[in-house]
Amino acid sequence: MKRSLLLCLLMSAGLSNVALADANLARSKNCMACHAVGNKVLGPSFKDIAAKYKGQKGVEDKLAQKITKGGSGTWGAVPMPANTQVSDAEAKQLVQWIMTLN
Numbered sequence: 001m002k003r004s005l006l007l008c009l010l011m012s013a014g015l016s017n018v019a020l021a022d023a024n025l026a027r028s029k030n031c032m033a034c035h036a037v038g039n040k041v042l043g044p045s046f047k048d049i050a051a052k053y054k055g056q057k058g059v060e061d062k063l064a065q066k067i068t069k070g071g072s073g074t075w076g077a078v079p080m081p082a083n084t085q086v087s088d089a090e091a092k093q094l095v096q097w098i099m100t101l102n
């Protein structure tokens, strides 16, 4: 009993560390200049993005590509510029984080 409780605590600590690490990645890659988790800034909120694409197949690749290459027309007229400072792997990591925010 004690042991599984400890395991549980360790696991949730580990999970929240991952979430924090990805929030920091988003900050360090300048995403938060145009996005926020819970409200629209220049770009849509990350929660709205998670809600829009929830359960869709292949969404990770599609959104990761949009992050690195930029694009427009999905949320309005304002384009997202290419984020060339973000690698493909980082873009995927960011999308995975965003999809947990819903």
Ligand code: HEC
Binding pocket: 026, 029, 030, 031, 032, 033, 034, 035, 042, 043, 044, 049, 063, 066, 067, 071, 072, 073, 074, 075, 076, 077, 078, 079, 080, 081, 083, 086, 094, 095, 098
């Ligand atoms: C200069 C402002 C700006 C920056 C910096 C920016 N974004 Fe965006 N982002 C936008 C705008 C504007 C849109 C809406 C584009 C559209 O309507 O297609 C958007 C859309 C998105 C979408 C949804 C794409 C879709 O097709 O639905 C994701 C995911 C996203 N951004 C993630 C990020 C991440 C991660 C970063 C950091 C690496 C980032 N953005 C940096 C402005 C920005």
